[in-house]
Amino acid sequence: MLRLRLLRLMVPLFVAMLWTGTVLAESKISFRQLTRTFPVAVQRGSTTEVQISSNFSLNESHTTFFVPPGPSMDFAESQNKPDEWSDPEETDIGTPFRFRVRVPDDQAPGVYEYRVATQQSVSSVGHLLITDHPVTVEGEAVNDTRDTAQSIRVPAAVCGTIEDFEDVDYYRIAGTAGQDLVCQIFAQRVTRAIHTMAIRYPKIHLMDSMLTLFGPDGRIIAQNDNFVGGDAMLHVRLPVTGHYVLEVRDTRYAGDPRYVYCVEVSHDPLAFGTRPLALAATQDIDVVLSRPENTPLGAAALVSTDSDPSNRVRVNLVNDGQPALDAKRYRNRLIRGLFESGRATNPVPLLVSSRPQIVATDDRGTDNPRPISLPVGISGYFTGPNQTHAFQFAGKQNAYYLFEVDSRRRGLAVDSVLTIFDTAGKELASNDDGYFTKDAKLYFQAPADGDFVVTVRDLNGRSGDRFAYHLTAEPSGPDFEVHGEYYYGMLSPGGQAIWFVRLKRLNGFKGAVEMRATGLPQGVSFTPVTIPPGMNHCSLIFSAAMDAPINASLVRVSGRSAVPRANGETVQVERQAHVTAELRRAGASRFYRAPIKTQLLAVTKPLDLTRVTAKPDELTLPRGGKTTITVRIERSAEYSDQVLIDMAFSFFSTKYGEQLPAGVTMSAASETKLTDADLEATIVLEATDQALLVERLPVAALARVPITYSIMTNYASNPMYLTVTPK
Known part of the structure; x- marks a missing residue:
C-alpha cells in the first residue's frame, strides 16, 4: 500500500515536472529528426513565428544555423514540452516547437538550409524559403473545392500543406485581362533533405506538385507538372477580367503533413538565368535576364532590351567590393534585374571568373566544331530540337582534361551529355550524370598528341529558353x-x-x-x-x-x-x-x-x-x-x-x-x-x-x-x- 501511495504521488509530480518546464535526464539520445517547417516561407525584412516539428525533442534549443547566413531563429516556447522517448514510425512527424525567425531587409530570396543545436543534441537538415512577397497561410476553413477556394491578394507567398491522400487546395485570385500571372511552387526544394519522407512504400516520397489555373468560366487556362525538378510553375497572360482559381495538388494525389509548400504568386515574370551564364572577371557588361519560357519574347511586362535597359543589370566585376578571384576558380554571384515598375526580379546566379568566356553558336556542330583554347568557359543555348554543340581542342598524350556542365544545378533544364571524339569521329569517352546531378562531368586522358572534339547535347534533344548550360573546359591532372x-x-x-x-x-x-x-x-x-x-x-x-x-x-x-x-x-x-x-x-x-x-x-x-x-x-x-x-x-x-x-x-x-x-x-x-x-x-x-x-x-x-x-x-x-x- 505504501508503494501504491508513493506511485500515486509520483505520477502527478512527474506530469507537473514536465509541464512546468523541468527537463528530465534523457536516454537513448539521438540527433533530432526535423520533419516539418510551417509556414515554410518568411518574407525578407520581417519577424515571424514558424513551427518546427521533430522526432526527438527540441527543448533547450540554443543556436540555429542558416546557410547562406543572415536569418536568425530563436526558440520561442515559454516552457519545455513533454519529452517521452518512443521509436518513431515512418509516418511520424513528432512534436511541433515554436521558433521566432528574423530576416534582414537585404536578405536575398531563396531556399535556405538550417540546423538546430540543443543543449542535448543537434538536428538534421531543415529548409526555409525567404521570399519577397507577403506570406499568406492556408486558412482553417475548407478550401478543397473550387467553390470554397481561399481568396488571396497578389503578390503573395501562399504557404499550405497537402496533408493527406486526395487532398487538393484551391485559391481564388482576382485578375485583369492582359495581366501576367506567375505561380511558382516550392515543395521538393523545401523538403528534399528532410530525414524521414517515407510517405508510402515503395515509391512515394517527396511531393510531386501540379499547378492548374481555372478561368472565370471554369475551364483550364494553364497547367504544369515539372519546372525545377518536381516543382511546378505557371506563367500566363490572363485572357479576361474576373476571378481565377489556382489548384495545388500532388500529381499522384498523395499527401502527408510533411507535404508543406509555398506558392509564390505575382504579376512579374520569373527570371531564371542570365545571358551569358558566365562572365570574365575583368569585364563590365550588361546581363540580360531570361524570360519565362511560356511567355512570348517582347512581352510588355519586360520591355525590349533595345528600347529600354530595365531588364539589364550592369555588373562591375572588378570594383564591386567582392574578394579578388583566383584565376583558376569560378564563383557564383546572385544578381537581380529591375522591371519597368522598379521592382526587382528574383535573384539569378551568375558565374564570374578571370578565365576567358565565350558563347556557343548553333552553327558549330560535329561537322564544323569551334576551335577553343583551354582553359575556357562556354555559355551555350539550345534554340532548336536535337542540337549538338561541338568544340575542338588540342591535346597532349597522357595529359588530363576536365569538362563539366552546369545547368540543372542552376535551376535550368539541360540534361547534359558530354562526349569526346577524335578527328575521325571515333568516340573516346562519354558521361551523362555527375555527382547527385544531371549535369555531366568528364575527365579525359588524351591517348596521343592531336586534336579532339568535345560535344554537348541534351539527352532528349530538347530546346527552349531554359535549355542553357555553362561548360568548363580546362587542363587537369591527378586530383582527389x-x-x-x-x-x-x-x-x-x-x-x-x-x-x-x-x-x-x-x-x-x-x-x-x-x-x-x-x-x-x-x-x-x-x-x-x-x-x-x-x-x-x-x-x-x-x-x-x-x-x-x-x-x-x-x-x-x-x-x-x-x-x-x-x-x-x-x-x-x-x-x-x-x-x-x-x-x-x-x-x-x-x-x-x-x-x-x-x-x-x-x-x-x-x-x-x-x-x-x-x-x-x-x-x-x-x-x-x-x-x-x-x-x-x-x-x-x-x-x-x-x-x-x-x-x-x-x-x-x-x-x-x-x-x-x-x-x-x-x-x-x-x-x-x-x-x-x-x-x-x-x-x-x-x-x-x-x-x-x-x-x-x-x-x-x-x-x-x-x-x-x-x-x-x-x-x-x-x-x-x-x-x-x-x-
Missing part, C-alpha cells in the same frame, strides 16, 4: 575528392566524437592528403591526420575539454595536398568535402543520401555514454601479427541497454566509414557487444603479410548506442596511434 560520413556529431565535455572520410582519387593521384577541420566549437580540438599513399580513408577524431561549454558550430572538412601538373609542376590544392545527409526512405533503406551544405558539431550535456577509453595509446602491429585493444565505457545512470563495439562505421555487413589501413582488420575474436552491466571489451586487430605500412595513424574505438532499427549514435574513444611494421 573528399567524401564521407560527417554531417552531424555530438560530444559531451571530456568525450570524443568521430567522423569518417572517404577519398576518391582521380586521374592516377597517389599522394598523401592532409585532412583539415575548421570552425570547431569552443573547447573542441581535432586530432591531426594525413591519409597516406595507398590508403583511401581515415577517421576524424574530435575531443572536448573537460571544461568545454555547451555550444555548437558549423564545421568545414577539407583535404589538402600537392598535386602534379604538366611540365613537372606541383600545385597545392585544397578540396572541400562533399557533404550528404542520410535519409530514411520506406522499406528501411537506411543509407539513401542527399547533398547538403552543412556539417554540425556540438558540445552537449552528458550523453548515454559519459566516457569511452581505449588502451594502449600507441599500437604497434607487425605484418602477419596481432595486437589487442582494451575498450572501457562509462554509462549514464539512465542507459543500461546494449553498446556495440567496432572499429568501423557499419550497418550489418556494409562498412560506410573505415579507418584501418588495407590488410588490417578486426579479428573475429573481438568482443563486439556490451550488455547489462558490462563495461569492458577487447578488440583484436590482425594484419596480413601485405598490410599497408603506416606510422602513427590516428584511430579510435567506436562505441555505438542503438536508437532505432536503423539509427545509432556513435561515440569514440581517445585517439590511439597505429603503426604497422614489417615482420
